[in-house]
Amino acid sequence: MKIPVLRIYTIGYLLFLYCPILILPIFAFNDSTAVAFPLQGFTTEWFQNVFHDAVLGKALKNSLLVAASTAVISTFLGTLAARANTRYQFKAAGPLMGLIMLPMVLPEIIMAMALLVVLLSIGIPLSLFTIILGHVLVCTPFAVAILTSAFQSLDKSLEEAAYDLGEGPFSTFRLIILPLVMPGIISAMLICFTISLDEFIISNFLGSGEPLLSTFIYGQLRFPKNVPNIMALGTILVGVSITLLALAEFFRRRGLARTGAKDSGGFL
């Protein structure tokens, strides 16, 4: 009999990848502080704890603020870079785009340390603002990648047509280009938001001690009795992340359908 090697490999691969995440909701509803089988019973106590934890509430508020700011700034910068990259041809474009995309692959801990040294040496106090700066650095490449594909799928003659029909460069951008890449912009914002929300290294290095979700979770893991709470929080975060990414993909595909472009693959 032939052994379906590839099929076994694929199933094993997916199990390895997603089993740990599946553990989260299981123990989030388990009526025991010990994260161990056998399961003890069903409870929503941990979720209630999560909703009543004042520090967690503060962390959530900070994280949402940071993530939203990061999403807006990164997407704005990404729009400019992607537009320049797709619309104009100039010698420095290649190296410049390389530098913009570099934070995607640079070790985050190196960037976090470097940023910390620079910020301290020029005397900028650590705050949520410095965290936002760090997150923008990490998120902008993702925004650029998504928006470049959105701009590239635009037929250049659409722009020329608007120009031909009497519009200037700015009104053409506003009336034609912006509406057509809007799905890409929304998709980029959602992905930057998601990345910022669960970013830990930069948040930990550049923070002033104000709690963020990621640093809060890390801190709580030291207390065994709090672990189930973290499981419940993690379950919520996984749910929110999947929802946001699905939304982002939905907008990306709608953008493609609108411009009638071919799907060249997205993040999902």
Added chain:
Amino acid sequence: MTSAKPTMIEFKDVHKYYGDYHALRGITATIQAGEFFSLLGPSGCGKTTLLRTIAGFEGISSGVVLIDGKDVAAVPPNQRPTNMVFQSYAIFPHLTVAQNVGFGLRKDPRSAADKARAVDEALAMVGLSGYGARAAHALSGGQRQRVALARALILKPKVLLLDEPLSALDKKLRENMQVELIKLQRQVGITFILVTHDQEEALVMSDRIAVMFEGQIAQLDSPERLYRLPKTRAVANFIGTMNFLSAQILSEAGGMVEVEVQGFGRLQLDAEKQVTGAPTATGATIGFRPETATLLFDGQQATDRETMATVEEVVYYGDMTYYDVLLDGTSAPVRLSMRNVFGRPVLDIGTRTRVGWSPGALVLFR
């Protein structure tokens, strides 16, 4: 077509470089007001570049482009009295048909109701009445084309530029649109400039055609003159099919040229009507179109001259049959096109046959 019409567009020694690439090499031509003018040539010949210099999307490296007497070097596309139908139609996919057609009226001071009426009229003109509320991205290729036309014509430009507007349509639809475009042009009286690589399309639609090769205009003439008396063998080959036989010029006198033609013998040709091209070192050539010579079937008499030949290839097209025949005394076959009249047989390969021809239908390329 009459030369009394005023000039609408004038090119004076226009050159265009892309880096080292010399895309336009000294274009000098005039296009008359109200004319249906075509730029015809193979891809990469510069015809689209030339069209885009009129629209203002391409700057020129040297020379002058005049639109209605004004040098447009410093005029951006959004201020030129030209509008364009793009090859991809460039219909704004996020707008409705009416919003697309009315797009150019945004800065028009007329009232919203007047603009809506103008949009309706433009849609009616292209046969799309009642389509205004539809989403543009849901239209078929032919409908997009019409929307693009209406959108360009609503601004009443002095010149309408058409960049291969029919190339994306299937054959039947293309032929219908050719006729509609001609009618539309007569109706609105605007100068139409069409870019195409389809010689048949150019012949059918144009008042005059500029045939372009490698950044230069090889010939600018009416369709009939282009077909009948092409200036070069390259033009002759691009517009339809032409057979060539090598020839030798023996003497020229009194408006007549005496030539010795391979397979056809010694002939007198009219220097005015039948001789074309500049003298070349490579020697003269005689050209004739496939339909100007005929196979003579049993009992048929030649109206003028006749020569024996052997059938080498037969291509049957339903209404027509194309024969490649080797004329006695020649080394390469020539193509003849014969209408398939009822009762006439299709000859087999290898058949000996008579070919009727007429010296008056020959063209001498010197």
